[in-house]
Amino acid sequence: MDCNQLLESIEDYLSEASPEEVDVLSSILEGLKGKKHGEYRSYISALTMDRRRFLDNGDYEVRLPIQPLIYNPLNFVHGGITATLLDTAMGSFVNQSLPEHLAAVTTEMKVNYLKPGTGKELICIASIIHKGTSFYVCEAKVYNDKNKLIASGSGSFFIIKRN
Template sequence: MLIDFPPPAKLVAFIIRMRLVFVHPDYTFFALFGYYVTIILFKQYTQERNYFMIMSKNELQERYAAFIEDATEEEQNVMEEMIRGWEGKRKGQYYSFVGSWLQTNRNWKDDETYEVTIPLHKGLENPLSMVHGGVTATLLDSTMGGLANEITPEGKGSVTLEMKINYIKPGKGETLRCESKVISKSKSMIVTEGKVYNDDNQVIAFGSGTFYIINL
């Protein structure tokens, strides 16, 4: 839906009322010029956006069909994992698309340790055939942030304020598991630590995070 812009006469009246025209006559020209440029750009953006919104479902179906027809086994496996994650989100298994992308399995290991495990597949790897560092960082953030959110009072949430990560070993295997514990907690901030383990229970990365408590 396009915004109903006021006619130029109203804009001129507003400029005069604000005494801009008496401060400098050129302001009127620049104001009108900027006004029309904004209209042109906004209309172009809206038309393009509406086009893609209307065509997106049909285009996606056609693109998926064409992609699957020529897909390699590796590409099919990655697509299968992505769809499995999206299906899980639809069922309420994951809180966000990031969670569905990682297919996070969350639980309390004990009274102090919050744990998140993710399955590994080719879609999470870098060109060196190991887990991308950004995936490891997201796992740490999700686990430490998940712990912070678990212990905030009702009606409150937490957002990442700062995070530090040290990478020790390459991420390989079937799964990665991250454990997190609280270091300190105040009324406004929670500091946590986390460690990421591979299938052999070796630490491949560790980090700490500060999370700011907000009202929901």
């Protein structure tokens, strides 16, 4: 699809879009601009507009605004997005803990869904519970903006050399 076809498609979409659909498209475009300008390292982070930081206690936090783009048909956060948030927080923490010539990939992950993802944002806090030479093990918890536990998870991450 060339630029003119894309613009026509967007104009066609917007001509019949609801206010929510306009907001979703606007959010997607803002995320893509952020990716282009280096605010996000991946397209999934750009689309979900996550924010990341290390906490004073050494844990790692990823915050995800709740928006219609990530809803399931029941109008709360899709379970796959919650799992992605857990994986992102744990995997990013491990990757940032490694020397530059190494990387980590998820080899196993367990998720326990406890409550529907509702509110203004999801906050995932990850901790590393084992640092080995060939794999790391992490735990993480997802809370909503009212500090209610939404999900918990654990994951194993295999250490590889970067290409």
